[in-house]
Amino acid sequence: MTAVATYQSADTTAADRAAVRRRSLSQPLLYGALLLCALLTLLPFVWVVSGSLRSLDEIRADPGAWLPHHATLDNFVRLFRTQGFGRFLVNSIVVAVMVVAGNVVAASAAGYALAKLDFAGRRLTFGAVMAAMTVPVTSVFITQFVITVDMGLADTLTGIALPSMALPLSVFIMRQYALSIPDELLEAARIDGAGEFRIFFRIFLPLAGPAVATITIMSFLYSWNNFIWPLVVAQSMSTYTLPVGLAATSQAAAHVTDYGLLLAGAIVVMLPVLALFLCLQRYFVQGIAGTGMR
Numbered sequence: 167m168t169a170v171a172t173y174q175s176a177d178t179t180a181a182d183r184a185a186v187r188r189r190s191l192s193q194p195l196l197y198g199a200l201l202l203c204a205l206l207t208l209l210p211f212v213w214v215v216s217g218s219l220r221s222l223d224e225i226r227a228d229p230g231a232w233l234p235h236h237a238t239l240d241n242f243v244r245l246f247r248t249q250g251f252g253r254f255l256v257n258s259i260v261v262a263v264m265v266v267a268g269n270v271v272a273a274s275a276a277g278y279a280l281a282k283l284d285f286a287g288r289r290l291t292f293g294a295v296m297a298a299m300t301v302p303v304t305s306v307f308i309t310q311f312v313i314t315v316d317m318g319l320a321d322t323l324t325g326i327a328l329p330s331m332a333l334p335l336s337v338f339i340m341r342q343y344a345l346s347i348p349d350e351l352l353e354a355a356r357i358d359g360a361g362e363f364r365i366f367f368r369i370f371l372p373l374a375g376p377a378v379a380t381i382t383i384m385s386f387l388y389s390w391n392n393f394i395w396p397l398v399v400a401q402s403m404s405t406y407t408l409p410v411g412l413a414a415t416s417q418a419a420a421h422v423t424d425y426g427l428l429l430a431g432a433i434v435v436m437l438p439v440l441a442l443f444l445c446l447q448r449y450f451v452q453g454i455a456g457t458g459m460r
Contacts, residue, residue: 211436217429218242225425241430248427250403254411258390261327261407265389268331269381276332277340277377278370282352283362292341298334304394311398321401330389336381343377344370387439408435 213232217225218241220234228235245251279285280292310329311320319325347370355365371378393409400406406414412431 214429214432214436217425218433220426222424222426241426242433245427245430245434248415250406250411250415253404254406254408257323257405257411258408260323261396262386262389264324264327265330266382266385268327269333269336269385270378272332273336273381273385274340274371274374274378275366276337277342278344278366280337280341281344282347282349282370295334295337295341299338307395307398310395314399320399321405322399323405325399326396326405326407327389329395330385330392333381333385333388336385339381339384340374340377343374347373383443386442390435390439 216232216234219237219239220231221236221238221240224231224235276295280288280295314320314325314328317325319328352365352369355369360368391409392407393413396407396410397413400410403411403414408431412428412435415427
């Protein structure tokens with residue numbers, strides 16, 4: 167028995183050493199692959215930053231250059247002096263705030279109801295939300311535009327924001343996260359006499375902070391970068407959002423695009439999204455992890 171135990175111990179030790187060697191070999195390969203993917207992801211951003219620091223003549227002479235020969239901030243100066251730029255920026259902020267607020271309140275309420283309230287047609291409603299996630303946004307543009315015109319919201323910031331104020335993805339994320347919250351906690355609040363609205367705002371939303379951060383980032387990103395729908399609805403420069411306004415004002419001459427100005431605008435558009443993600447990234451990861459628990 168002692169000899170058998172000795173052989174088993176030796177085999178276990180050898181297996182442990184082999185596992186350690188495999189991990190020591192696989193970890194550098196894994197980190198190297200991740201580093202390569204990160205570099206490939208960053209390359210377009212590096213080119214955009216480089217292009218924003220070059221003049222239009224330099225860009226047209228050597229479009230593929232990674233570094234500017236004569237770095238200049240003239241594109242950013244011209245961007246902030248562009249007529250209507252401040253208005254475009256304010257419009258984008260207003261639309262993004264409405265979209266984020268709508269998703270935090272409406273989509274969160276819908277997700278809470280689908281997860282925690284028992285009502286007729288709940289499964290059918292959730293199936294409709296799942297189906298809406300598979301429908302391309304552009305396929306419903308005509309219907310959305312007709313409804314927006316009938317409501318008298320064409321060429322308004324409300325008309326731009328309204329279709330995105332309760333995104334199906336936001337409803338799905340909040341519903342999945344709500345399933346992880348114990349029913350006993352909500353039942354205890356109901357026994358104490360709390361109504362559903364009070365439970366939702368005072369108990370559910372504070373507990374769903376990671377999911378709220380997730381839908382905040384996603385809805386802000388969707389609204390801030392949205393181009394086609396604002397282009398369709400906005401019919402005057404007074405209601406242009408930043409992407410549409412930059413596209414409209416970046417024409418240096420007839421059929422000639424001022425790429426330096428356009429790339430500088432792209433940097434300005436990216437900064438708020440990047441700042442928001444850096445502030446909420448911890449909660450964003452928690453929200454995504456919590457969504458996949460059920």
